[in-house]
Amino acid sequence: MKCEFCGKGVTQTWQLTDFWQFKPKSQQPICQECWGKFTPIIGPTCQECGRASQQDLCEDCQIWLGDGYPPLNNQALFKYDDMMHDYFQQYKFRGGYHLRTVFQSALQKRLAEVSADMIVPIPVSPDTLAMRGFNQVNGLLEICETNDILCCISHNKSVQSLKTRQDRLNTVQPFMCQMGNLDLTGQRICLVDDVYTTGRTLRHAATCLYECGAKQICTITLAR
Ligand SMILES: [Zn+2]
Ligand SMILES: [Zn+2]
Secondary structure, eight states: OBOTTTOOBOOOOOOHHHHHTTOOOOOOOSOHHHHTTSOBOOSSBOTTTOOBOSSSSOHHHHHHHHTTOOOOOOEEEEOOOHHHHHHHIIIIISOOGGGGGTTHHHHHHHHHTSOOSEEEEOOOOHHHHHHHSSOHHHHHTTTSOOOOOEEEOSOOOSOOOOOSHHHHHTSOOOEEEOOTTOOOTTOEEEEEEEEOSSSHHHHHHHHHHHHTTOSEEEEEEEEO
């Protein structure tokens, strides 16, 4: 099998659990060398957005919290650098659905460390789903138990800049909750998204879940 990034051969290893669960060989779509080019975020981070930072609260987050949004305490696993950019290009925009497996274990491990009653993925809009064919966040969470209670009712792509308070407050809430029989009252929820960019998407989602009764929300993103 060849590495999806550099084309070199990838050595496959059987794991004991593969026998127990009668699974085929673990498929690792990238080689160790490419894996090593991703940059894990370790050590001092902004407590709110999870970026590497010497400040407890980076300047962007001071502004968000100043606007009165509830805290997210986001944890991000990797830096959004050129390597991560290439990954998302292939995974999301060039139909690389098989690349969903690259970070599944890392995300599953981090989620196990968070005490949450529910793991809720950020949804994509129906248009994006139709075009892409999959929700990239659900792909990353394939081996985790999730509650898909958020749905995306509108695009919110037009506002790229959140420089002024008006820019931030004027954006439309793109989400609604579809809870079925679930009751969110008193629940601790971990929201998961692929990338933390401006933080707007996660804040809209958190607001929506708080309005439905959630007690506490934290967020995890693959990249920041
Ligand atoms: Zn490689
Ligand atoms: Zn921050």
